[in-house]
Amino acid sequence: EAGVAQSPRYKIIEKRQSVAFWCNPISGHATLYWYQQILGQGPKLLIQFQNNGVVDDSQLPKDRFSAERLKGVDSTLKIQPAKLEDSAVYLCASSFRRKGLDRDPYNEQFFGPGTRLTVL
Amino acid sequence: GEDVEQSLFLSVREGDSSVINCTYTDSSSTYLYWYKQEPGAGLQLLTYIFSNMDMKQDQRLTVLLNKKDKHLSLRIADTQTGDSAIYFCAESLGSSNTGKLIFGQGTTLQVKP
Numbered sequence: 001e002a003g004v005a006q007s008p009r010y011k012i013i014e015k016r017q018s019v020a021f022w023c024n025p026i027s028g029h030a031t032l033y034w035y036q037q038i039l040g041q042g043p044k045l046l047i048q049f050q051n052n053g054v055v056d057d058s059q060l061p062k063d064r065f066s067a068e069r070l071k072g073v074d075s076t077l078k079i080q081p082a083k084l085e086d087s088a089v090y091l092c093a094s095s096f097r098r099k100g101l102d103r104d105p106y107n108e109q110f111f112g113p114g115t116r117l118t119v120l
Numbered sequence: 121g122e123d124v125e126q127s128l129f130l131s132v133r134e135g136d137s138s139v140i141n142c143t144y145t146d147s148s149s150t151y152l153y154w155y156k157q158e159p160g161a162g163l164q165l166l167t168y169i170f171s172n173m174d175m176k177q178d179q180r181l182t183v184l185l186n187k188k189d190k191h192l193s194l195r196i197a198d199t200q201t202g203d204s205a206i207y208f209c210a211e212s213l214g215s216s217n218t219g220k221l222i223f224g225q226g227t228t229l230q231v232k233p
Binding site for chain 1 (some may be wrong): 124151155160161162163164165168208210212220221223224225226
């Protein structure tokens with residue numbers, strides 16, 4: 001099956017400019033995540049969608065970041081205006097619930113290759 | 121708050137075993153995961169363990185979980201140069217398992233020929 005697709009792979013912009021990232025999850029995956037991974041750190045969840053509704057956006061800097069999930073499939077993440085500290089890799093992931101041990105739901109997330117953003 | 125800690129770097133010789141350690145804080149975590157990230161690539165799930173297990177073995181990978189100490193380890197037997205990557209430990213937050221993962225900062229594994 002095709003994996004999670006992201007574009008662009010690389011983007012360089014100047015501070016105060018705007019940028020948008022696109023993600024196409026694995027077909028049939030209801031849950032979609034956007035993570036920010038700063039160099040030398042682990043990914044940090046920005047926003048989680050279940051179908052086209054937001055489940056968790058507690059870590060999203062809402063004054064500059066926005067995200068939407070069109071018709072519960074593709075998603076875009078926008079930064080406007082960008083700051084130097086937004087330089088990072090933005091990872092998209094998708095998942096579906098499946099049975100794990102002891103009948104508890106288990107949630108494997110499949111990650112895309114990421115978009116590397118450099119803000120100058 | 122939630123926090124996952126890992127050592128930053130590990131260097132081993134090809135053929136040796138590698139052990140990567142992780143500590144976490146959320147005692148209600150249902151699942152704990154190990155992900156691998158190769159240069160320029162996204163994260164790939166290696167293995168996971170359910171919180172009521174002490175150990176899980178999957179081919180060359182052995183996961184040990186000490187729930188009392190909130191300590192998780194990943195052992196890679198017969199480490200190969202292709203195992204060189206960054207390894208992330210992650211906990212699923214809360215017993216409801218909504219899917220939110222908290223990642224450690226990653227351990228860079230260097231395998232010398």
